[in-house]
Amino acid sequence: MRWIAAAGVALLFLVGAGGTASGAELVKVTPDGFLQSDLSYMDSPPNDSRIFLAERGNPDTGRASIRILQDGEAVSTPFLTIDNVDVRGERGVMSIAFPPDYATSGLFYVFWIAEGPDALNDSATAGEIRIVEYRRSGENPNLADSDYSRLVIRTPHSASNHNGGWMEFGPDGYLYFSIGDNANRDHAQDLQNLFGKIMRLDPAGPAGSPAYSIPADNPFTAASGARTEIWAYGLRNPYRGAFAPDGRLTIGDVGEGTWEEVNAGDLKGRNLGWPTCEGFCSPVQNSLTDPLFAYNHNGSDGNGGGCAVIGGDVVEDPSLTGLTGRYIYADFCGGIIRSLNLDVVGGDPESTGLTGFGNPVAFGTDSSQCSYMLQGNALFRIVADETGTVACPYEPEPPPLPEVNYFSFIPNRAVIGKKFVVGAKCSISCTATATGKVRISRNRYRKTPSVFSLKPVNRSLAPDTRGNLVFQLPAARVPKIKQAIRNGSRVTAPVKVTLVGEDSSGGSGSRTTRFVLPKRR
16 A cells, blocks of 8 residues: 555545446535545444544644544544654554444544554554554543543554554454554464454453453464464455445455455455465465455456555445445545445456546445545545435435325334324324334344334324324334444334225325434433
C-alpha cells in the first residue's frame, strides 16, 4: 500500500457521476475543512446513527483525531485526539472498532502506530504497532474519556510499510486484526511472529497483565510454538478486511509486482500462500489456500489493473439494487469501484461504473447498512441517486391508504414494547381487522432472519370514530427483539388493516412499520 494521498498532492473525485452500470452514485458527505489530516477508516457502533472517522495523523505534529458525523452533520470537536503517532511511510492511525456492547460498556479500540516512547510503553521504538482500548466520556457521548487508555497488544515493526491495519469485531464477538509482513516475505510463513497474519483475540482485560485473552478455539496453540493469537497466515499486506453479513471473513491482500488478491470464506488456520504464491498458485498446492479472486497489475485479464487492492465490503443497502449482496472493492491506483459475487468461484467480477475518483483508502458500512468509500480527503456515500436524499436503509413510499369513506392509521415507526397499536376509522359503522407479522433481519451476529405472526385483532367501530387495534407482542420475545436491534438487525412489522362497512362496502390499508428502541432519558 502506497500513501499517494499525502499533503500537497491533489486528489481528483467526481460527485454524482451519472450513467453508472449499477445506477449508483457517489455523494461527498464530509464538509470542506472538516478533516485535519488524511482520512484512513470509518466505523459505526451497533445501533448508533453516528459515523466515526479515523484520521491518519498530521506528519508535522504527530497528532491524529477521531471525528464524528452525527445525522449527516459534522461534530466540530474531535471525539478523541491521539499524540505520538508515527505518520511516516504507510504508518498512522489505521482503524477503529466498536464492540457489540459499546452502548453499555463505552469501550472502543484504535489500531495505531507509535513514533516513540510514551505513557503506554516507555520503551517503544518508532513504528511500534499497537491496539489501544479507550472509553467514552460519561458526560458527553461525543467525547472520549481523556484520562483513560489501556494498551491491549503491541509489536515492534521496523518497516514503514506493510503494516496491515484492518481491525473489526467478528460475529463471534472477538476482535480480528491484520498486520503486514514487515517488508520481509519470510515472516508470513513463520508462526512465531505476528507479521503477514490475521489475528483473533478477546481484548477484555484489567489494566496490567494479561491485557487480552486467547479464544480457546483459535487454531494454533502454544504447544506448537506458534503465536496463539494467529487466525490465518501467509499474507503480504492485508490492508483492509471485513465480515460479510453471513459472517464470512474477507481480506484484500496487497500483492508485490504482479497480482492483487481478495480472500474470502472460512480462513481459520489457513495458509494463504505468500510468498510461495502471489495470486493463484500454479500449479495448485493443496497445503495452500488460493484467493477467491485475483487480478493482475497490467490489466491484461480485463479486471482493471492497478497497484494495491483496497479490500471492501458487501453492500447491504437495498436501494442499491444493482449492487445489493455483492462485495465492492477498488484499487489504490485505479479510479473505479468493482464488485464480486462471493458465492461464485472466481468472484464473477463486474464494474459498478462508479469512477472518476482517485486513491481510495477504505470502504465502510454504517449501522443502517449504508455503504461508503473513503479517500484521503473525503468520505463518500454510495447512493441510488445523485441527490443523496434516499433514506438508508431504503424504505419505499407506502401505497396510499383509502381516502373515500375509510381511513386506517399504521405508523411508519413504533417504539418496541409489549403492545403495538394501529388505528382505523370509517365514515359508517364498520368492522376493522388488523393482521401482521414481525420480521427480524440478519445482522453480524444473527446468521438467518426470523419471522413470526402476530395474533389478528378486530373490533367494531362507530361512524367517524377512530378506534385503536392493539397487537399484543409475546412478552418473552420483546427483550430478544430489543437485543436484535442493538446488534444491528432491522425489525419490521408488515401490517394490513381491512375495513368492512355495514353496507358491505370496504377498504384496506397496509404499511410496514419499523420498530425502534425507546429513547434514553
